[in-house]
Amino acid sequence: MKFTPDIDKFAIHHDASKKMHVTFDDEPMPEVTSKKRSHADDDHDTKKKVKSSDSKHEKKKDKKDKKDKKDKKVKEEKKDKEKEKNDEKKKDKPDAKDIVKLSTVQSSQKSVPISIPISVPSAQQLQRKSPISVKPQNNKPVAISLPSSNNSKPSNPKLKKFKAKNKPLTEAEILAKIAAIRKKKQLKRQAKVKINGEVVAKPTFRILPDGLQQTLPTKQLGEFVLYALSETVNLDWCSIIHKAKVDHLVMVYAQGLNCTDFGISDSPTPFVDLSTLKPEEWTGKAAMPFLTSRSQYMILNQISGHNGRFNSPVADILQCNMSYSKRERLATEKSEKMQQFHNNMREFYILTLEEMKRADYPIPPFLDPSAVLPDGWKETHAPIDTSKLQGPKRIVAVDCEMVLTEKGSALARITLINEDGTVLLDELVKPDAPITDYLTQYSGITPAAMSEATCSLRRAQKHVRKIVDYSVILVGHGLENDLKAMQLAHPYCADTSLLYDHHRGPPYKPSLKFLTRTYLKQHIQHVGKGHDSAEDARATLDLFKLKLANKPSYGKFKKTELIMDRLLANRPSRTSAILESSTSTGRSFGSTEAGDYCRVDTDEELVDLTLSKLPKTNFLFTRYQVADESAKRQQQQAGESGPEVVLPSAAGDSDRAVRLQTLDGYLRRVYDGLPPNSFLVVSGGVCDVPEYKTLYERYRRYLEKYGNNNIKNESIPKEEQWSKEDQQLLCQFASKARMSTSFFIFKSI
Numbered sequence: 001m002k003f004t005p006d007i008d009k010f011a012i013h014h015d016a017s018k019k020m021h022v023t024f025d026d027e028p029m030p031e032v033t034s035k036k037r038s039h040a041d042d043d044h045d046t047k048k049k050v051k052s053s054d055s056k057h058e059k060k061k062d063k064k065d066k067k068d069k070k071d072k073k074v075k076e077e078k079k080d081k082e083k084e085k086n087d088e089k090k091k092d093k094p095d096a097k098d099i100v101k102l103s104t105v106q107s108s109q110k111s112v113p114i115s116i117p118i119s120v121p122s123a124q125q126l127q128r129k130s131p132i133s134v135k136p137q138n139n140k141p142v143a144i145s146l147p148s149s150n151n152s153k154p155s156n157p158k159l160k161k162f163k164a165k166n167k168p169l170t171e172a173e174i175l176a177k178i179a180a181i182r183k184k185k186q187l188k189r190q191a192k193v194k195i196n197g198e199v200v201a202k203p204t205f206r207i208l209p210d211g212l213q214q215t216l217p218t219k220q221l222g223e224f225v226l227y228a229l230s231e232t233v234n235l236d237w238c239s240i241i242h243k244a245k246v247d248h249l250v251m252v253y254a255q256g257l258n259c260t261d262f263g264i265s266d267s268p269t270p271f272v273d274l275s276t277l278k279p280e281e282w283t284g285k286a287a288m289p290f291l292t293s294r295s296q297y298m299i300l301n302q303i304s305g306h307n308g309r310f311n312s313p314v315a316d317i318l319q320c321n322m323s324y325s326k327r328e329r330l331a332t333e334k335s336e337k338m339q340q341f342h343n344n345m346r347e348f349y350i351l352t353l354e355e356m357k358r359a360d361y362p363i364p365p366f367l368d369p370s371a372v373l374p375d376g377w378k379e380t381h382a383p384i385d386t387s388k389l390q391g392p393k394r395i396v397a398v399d400c401e402m403v404l405t406e407k408g409s410a411l412a413r414i415t416l417i418n419e420d421g422t423v424l425l426d427e428l429v430k431p432d433a434p435i436t437d438y439l440t441q442y443s444g445i446t447p448a449a450m451s452e453a454t455c456s457l458r459r460a461q462k463h464v465r466k467i468v469d470y471s472v473i474l475v476g477h478g479l480e481n482d483l484k485a486m487q488l489a490h491p492y493c494a495d496t497s498l499l500y501d502h503h504r505g506p507p508y509k510p511s512l513k514f515l516t517r518t519y520l521k522q523h524i525q526h527v528g529k530g531h532d533s534a535e536d537a538r539a540t541l542d543l544f545k546l547k548l549a550n551k552p553s554y555g556k557f558k559k560t561e562l563i564m565d566r567l568l569a570n571r572p573s574r575t576s577a578i579l580e581s582s583t584s585t586g587r588s589f590g591s592t593e594a595g596d597y598c599r600v601d602t603d604e605e606l607v608d609l610t611l612s613k614l615p616k617t618n619f620l621f622t623r624y625q626v627a628d629e630s631a632k633r634q635q636q637q638a639g640e641s642g643p644e645v646v647l648p649s650a651a652g653d654s655d656r657a658v659r660l661q662t663l664d665g666y667l668r669r670v671y672d673g674l675p676p677n678s679f680l681v682v683s684g685g686v687c688d689v690p691e692y693k694t695l696y697e698r699y700r701r702y703l704e705k706y707g708n709n710n711i712k713n714e715s716i717p718k719e720e721q722w723s724k725e726d727q728q729l730l731c732q733f734a735s736k737a738r739m740s741t742s743f744f745i746f747k748s749i
Contacts, residue, residue: 211237257684
């Protein structure tokens with residue numbers, strides 16, 4: 001049987017759309033009567049079960065009809081009473097002129113709360129002309145929001161920032177914006193080419209002279225690398241159409257490629273159109289035909305610096321601010337590591353497996369079972385007495401000296417210093433191959449000393465492995481070079497070149513001499529005397545102990561990262577590498593998280609290495625030495641000062657022209673090996689100003705000897721004094737040395 005509910009159609013329901021009546025405190029609030037839906041069975045205390053017989057069903061239906069009639073009468077009476085009450089309220093309601101309607105106040109207008117005690121006479125009182133009763137002043141007033149007429153500032157100054165509207169563009173600005181958009185679309189339509197009958201997007205590169213109104217900072221070269229290989233903001237001075245097709249960029253850093261060879265004299269300009277230069281007037285134009293024909297402009301860059309000093313151009317190019325996500329990740333990793341080693345900080349500074357790989361350490365199979373050591377290499381082992389592993393590990397400092405042989409670099413001396421400063425091992429090692437260069441100015445090794453050496457490399461390995469085991473932390477400066485010279489792998493290593501930052505920041509690594517002078521206030525590795533491995537090992541040990549006595553942040557002050565690391569974090573990620581040609585036995589640059597580091601002896605080898613790395617590497621930073629005049633003077637050891645700037649004559653310096661011509665040949669080879677849609681960027685580094693180097697060296701000696709002492713100039717010898725005129729002259733030479741050059745070449749399809 002279907003059940004149909006009986007709903008009262010005359011029930012009065014609450015209308016949520018209507019606004020509630022607003023009254024003052026002196027008016028009585030009307031009583032609100034509940035208005036619920038009524039049902040015929042609501043009055044019954046108990047409900048009887050419905051029987052299946054027809055007679056009972058009819059009786060119940062009659063009772064239900066009677067009850068409905070009664071309910072209708074009651075509800076009609078209630079409805080009449082409510083109407084009467086509403087009529088009375090309408091009569092008592094004051095005139096509309098005396099009431100401020102709250103609904104007319106818009107939410108966007110400024111409103112001021114005003115407290116006004118009001119007593120409004122009713123319509124009946126006005127008709128009877130009865131006196132108006134005023135409420136006492138002590139009654140609590142009601143706050144009413146009124147629109148404010150004044151233009152006062154909002155109470156919260158931050159709200160103004162969000163409410164402020166952008167200034168409307170002028171008609172000229174709108175037209176210029178439209179023209180720029182149309183020009184960009186036109187260039188995109190033109191930047192297409194047919195290959196095998198198929199239309200392909202062709203990347204194009206343009207330098208915008210209008211954006212080069214002043215000298216370009218050297219940091220913009222690093223921004224250009226990020227702009228070309230990742231998704232970043234556009235640059236004002238250049239434009240790349242279809243830059244998603246660009247996959248490779250090679251930057252050639254050629255120290256000594258001076259702006260004075262390419263049309264810059266006493267009045268520097270932001271850029272030079274190379275097509276306007278005459279070969280007979282400028283050395284660079286005559287000696288470098290490939291560079292000056294492929295690159296349209298030579299852009300002048302300014303290296304950052306002030307007060308007679310300037311930063312490294314390599315640091316300006318490769319450094320960028322560390323991202324927030326990376327800072328958070330490093331802080332989390334550091335916090336977790338601190339919690340693990342808070343009671344044993346000496347193990348806190350042990351290099352992890354990933355850090356050893358980035359720093360090009362020999363990887364022991366103890367840490368990585370997949371690692372395989374070359375033939376002749378040895379790995380340290382666990383101690384015979386296993387109880388040594390339970391306590392804290394001992395500290396042993398090591399330093400090695402090398403010589404050059406027919407087979408390459410070889411170990412010549414090894415020194416081990418105990419934690420208390422005693423010498424554990426100091427032995428001269430005789431190389432297997434004949435010695436070609438003793439490197440006395442660096443190693444301190446002489447032919448007379450090596451004539452008495454009897455210890456072989458294999459015996460030296462045995463001596464070291466007896467002292468150094470898994471219970472020892474091996475401490476060194478550039479320790480990967482010492483381990484390679486000893487042909488040893490050790491799992492517990494600490495490197496002071498990584499525990500302290502270079503004052504220039506990454507990718508530079510601090511020298512032991514600089515750290516000892518800065519933090520230990522000592523002088524080692526004196527010029528002309530060479531290095532002493534025992535002295536260097538003690539300095540390394542003292543630096544590590546100084547780190548233990550301070551916080552992990554001691555000696556760490558650079559909050560920057562390399563653009564290689566930023567490119568690695570890009571999606572898709574970009575690989576990178578640092579390659580350099582150097583005659584130094586050590587590495588000038590440190591490794592990065594995103595790329596590797598390789599060093600060769602000659603520029604010819606660097607070109608071959610660059611071409612071999614190109615197919616699998618997106619960004620290559622290469623450093624050449626062929627054009628470096630300061631390196632030439634150091635090799636000659638003649639101390640020639642030379643002129644302040646190179647004279648603008650192609651025939652004035654034949655040796656200079658030969659060097660630039662050789663560099664131009666290297667650039668041609670690199671360009672020919674580039675794949676399509678690749679960049680070749682050339683940077684000249686610091687301008688060669690010999691007077692600046694001489695004057696700055698004198699200033700540095702003055703600071704070391706008298707800088708921290710309050711000594712007047714009268715008590716200092718005249719040849720060692722430093723005056724205001726000297727400082728002004730230093731700043732003048734520094735402004736010339738800060739001028740650098742850059743060239744941009746794009747190889748398209």
